[in-house]
Amino acid sequence: MKKYGVVIGALVVGAFLYFRSKAKAGGNVKVYLDGLSLDKSKGIAIPNINANFKLVNPTSTALSVDSLTGEIYYNDSLISNVQNLSKIDIPANTEINYAIKVKTPVVSLLTSIISFFLNRKKGVKAKITFKGNINSTGVLIPIEQTIYQQ
Numbered sequence: 001m002k003k004y005g006v007v008i009g010a011l012v013v014g015a016f017l018y019f020r021s022k023a024k025a026g027g028n029v030k031v032y033l034d035g036l037s038l039d040k041s042k043g044i045a046i047p048n049i050n051a052n053f054k055l056v057n058p059t060s061t062a063l064s065v066d067s068l069t070g071e072i073y074y075n076d077s078l079i080s081n082v083q084n085l086s087k088i089d090i091p092a093n094t095e096i097n098y099a100i101k102v103k104t105p106v107v108s109l110l111t112s113i114i115s116f117f118l119n120r121k122k123g124v125k126a127k128i129t130f131k132g133n134i135n136s137t138g139v140l141i142p143i144e145q146t147i148y149q150q
Contacts, residue, residue, distance in 0.1 A: 032053065035147060036149065037052055052098070055088065055090055065134050066085075067084065068098075068133075072128065076129070081103075128148070
């Protein structure tokens, strides 16, 4: 009977250490805002805006991102909340590009697109900020990044 108790105890400790190491590894995922892009639309349809991210796994084990959520600001004005609740697998020692469709109200979208094109024509870089977090294997990682895009 003691033999089974030792085996069960060893299994429990092994499982605990395994999941603890996975959670620690999940904290190593790096997320970089790579900018905003417009999908080409057909006809007079309003183009879709995508928030582009680089997800980097610097570890020697594959990791997954369970969710990526946050807010996108364009020149310090909130244009939209973004969220991806689909699991994203990142192989070991790999960087992947990931785009999330920005869902924004039409009025905010139109003013942002007009501002984007006017600033682009003048050669002024737009300030794009992402404030949010990712959930990687149970570890919440806060992200706040600002980039300048032309």
